[in-house]
Amino acid sequence: xxxxxxxxxxxxxxxxxxxxxxxxxxxxxxxxxxxxxxxxxxxxxxxxxxxxxxxxxxxxxxxxxxxxxxxxxxxxxxxxxxxxxxxxxxxxxxxxxxxxxxxxxxxxxxxxxxxxxxxxxxxxxxxxxxxxxxxxxxxxxxxxxxxxxxxxxxxxxxxxxxxxxxxxx
Amino acid sequence: xxxxxxxxxxxxxxxxxxxxxxxxxxxxxxxxxxxxxxxxxxxxxxxxxxxxxxxxxxxxxxxxxxxxxxxxxxxxxxxxxxxxxxxxxxxxxxxxxxxxxxxxxxxxxxxxxxxxxxxxxxxxxxxxxxxxxxxxxxxxxxxxxxxxxxxxxxxxxxxxxxxxxxxxx
Numbered sequence: 200x201x202x203x204x205x206x207x208x209x210x211x212x213x214x215x216x217x218x219x220x221x222x223x224x225x226x227x228x229x230x231x232x233x234x235x236x237x238x239x240x241x242x243x244x245x246x247x248x249x250x251x252x253x254x255x256x257x258x259x260x261x262x263x264x265x266x267x268x269x270x271x272x273x274x275x276x277x278x279x280x281x282x283x284x285x286x287x288x289x290x291x292x293x294x295x296x297x298x299x300x301x302x303x304x305x306x307x308x309x310x311x312x313x314x315x316x317x318x319x320x321x322x323x324x325x326x327x328x329x330x331x332x333x334x335x336x337x338x339x340x341x342x343x344x345x346x347x348x349x350x351x352x353x354x355x356x357x358x359x360x361x362x363x364x365x366x367x368x
Numbered sequence: 369x370x371x372x373x374x375x376x377x378x379x380x381x382x383x384x385x386x387x388x389x390x391x392x393x394x395x396x397x398x399x400x401x402x403x404x405x406x407x408x409x410x411x412x413x414x415x416x417x418x419x420x421x422x423x424x425x426x427x428x429x430x431x432x433x434x435x436x437x438x439x440x441x442x443x444x445x446x447x448x449x450x451x452x453x454x455x456x457x458x459x460x461x462x463x464x465x466x467x468x469x470x471x472x473x474x475x476x477x478x479x480x481x482x483x484x485x486x487x488x489x490x491x492x493x494x495x496x497x498x499x500x501x502x503x504x505x506x507x508x509x510x511x512x513x514x515x516x517x518x519x520x521x522x523x524x525x526x527x528x529x530x531x532x533x534x535x536x537x
Contacts (some may be wrong), residue, residue, distance in 0.1 A: 210379075210441070272379070272441045275471075279492040302444075309495045323448040328476045330499035 200227040201264040201367045204290075206283055206306070207251070207314050210270030213243035213354045215300050228367055230267070233258055235280065239352060244271050255282045260289035265367060270301020270321060277328060278309040288312055291347075296366040300359050301351045307347075316344040319351050328364045342366075369396045370433040370536045373459075375405050375452055376420070381440030382412035383522045384469050388436060391529045397458055397536055399436070403426055404449065413440050424451045430456035434536060439470020439490060442476070447478040460516075465535040469519040469528050473497060476516075486512040488520050511535075 203223055207216060220230045226343040234241060234251040241249050260266075266287065268274055283306065290297050291312035299307060304320040305327070307313050314332035319341045328335050340350045340358035348366065351358035372392055376385060389399045398402040403410060410418050429435075435456065437443055446452040452475065460465050460481035468476060473489040474496070476482050483501035488510045497504050509519045509527035517535065519528035 272444075275441075275444070277491050279490070305492075307501070309492070311495065321448070323444050323474075323478070327479065327496045327499065330477070330496065330501075332499075 200229065202229045202231060202262065203265045203267050203367075204258065204260070204263040204286070205230050205232045205269070206234070206277055206286065207232050207241060207249060207269055208273045208276050209241050210272035210276070211241065211243050211249075211269045212273075212301055212353065213245040213247040214356060215271065216243065216249065216269040216354045217247065219269070219298065219300075219360050219363060222364065223267075223367070226364055226367065227357055231263070245268075255280070255286060258286075260286055260293065260295075263290075263295075265296040265298065266290040267363075268297070268299040268303035268306055270303050272302065274305040276301045278306050284309050294344075294346050296346060296348070296363070298348045298359070298363040300355070301352060314335040316347060317341050318347070318349045320349055321351055369398065371398045371400060371431065372434045372436050372437070372536075373427065373429070373432040373438040373455070374399050374401045374533065375403070375424075375446055375455065376401050376410060376418060376438055377442045377445050378410050379410050379441035379445070380410065380418075381442075381470055381472065382414040382416040383525060384440065385412065385418065385438040386416065387525045388438070388467065388469075388529050388532060391533065392436075392536070395533055395536065399455050400432070424449070424455060427455075429455055429462065429464075432459075432464075434465040435459040436532075437466070437468040437472035439472050441471065443471045443474040447475050453478050463513075465513050465515060465517070465532070467481055467528070467532040468519045469524070470521060473518055476500075485516060487516070487518045489518055490520055500501050
């Protein structure tokens with residue numbers, strides 16, 4: 200079963216964390232939430248809360264099998280801290296599964312990991328994705344090189360979860 | 369005196385709206401807040417509120433002398449609505465003064481108005497600005513072609529206000 204690093208901070212889009220996390224755990228995978236500070240309670244845009252399992256200072260990409268980046272305004276906050284950018288880049292460089300929804304691909308842009316990759320994302324970041332050299336598709340889910348799964352909004356969650364789970368089998 | 373269109377929605381960075389707005393009004397300029405809906409009360413990240421003067425549907429770029437884009441998460445929300453992107457592009461195309469701080473330049477990216485322009489912005493959007501073809505400077509304020517003023521954070525407000533006011537003389 201997979202250990203899934205999940206990078207998350209305040210103003211995450213609630214369902215984009217809870218729905219995939221529950222679905223991954225139902226399949227027997229482990230979801231480990233990571234922020235600056237272990238034990239901190241982060242708040243979603245809709246008022247949900249999540250207690251952070253690990254500090255980014257105490258984890259290594261090698262400890263995990265996959266990376267999950269929920270959306271909302273959380274990814275933009277995380278990418279202002281270079282530790283999260285380097286952590287993200289390590290999963291992309293190692294070709295481990297990466298699941299990013301909504302604003303999640305902002306971390307992949309800052310990690311400079313999207314050149315010639317097929318992706319989608321929230322409408323507000325479409326020009327950013329194209330400018331990063333990615334091939335943008337306005338679809339509910341895009342799977343690139345059997346490694347990177349991206350989606351646009353909470354409406355796309357069933358497709359996002361289905362394709363992400365396939366890569367964890 | 370100048371009429372300054374100010375595009376703003378929820379989760380704006382409070383001081384990045386209030387400090388320049390007060391400074392512009394002190395000089396005799398008029399600050400008109402614009403969102404989707406006139407009369408709506410929008411909330412800042414720090415809890416402040418602003419009542420919106422005009423709906424984007426009821427204004428034209430020709431009605432204004434300058435554009436002001438406060439930061440926070442407001443600009444990313446606004447650029448998901450093409451009316452705000454076109455409104456922004458019109459000021460850039462007309463070479464009217466544009467003042468954008470923190471995440472404000474995200475609207476300029478989506479409007480595709482930054483190629484070969486000198487800019488700064490919040491650290492999280494630095495790669496986005498470079499990918500958009502801009503010349504990025506990590507400085508408190510950048511004035512480009514006597515038309516576009518950009519800054520990084522609330523700490524840069526004195527320089528941002530000083531240079532913006534110069535272009536309104």
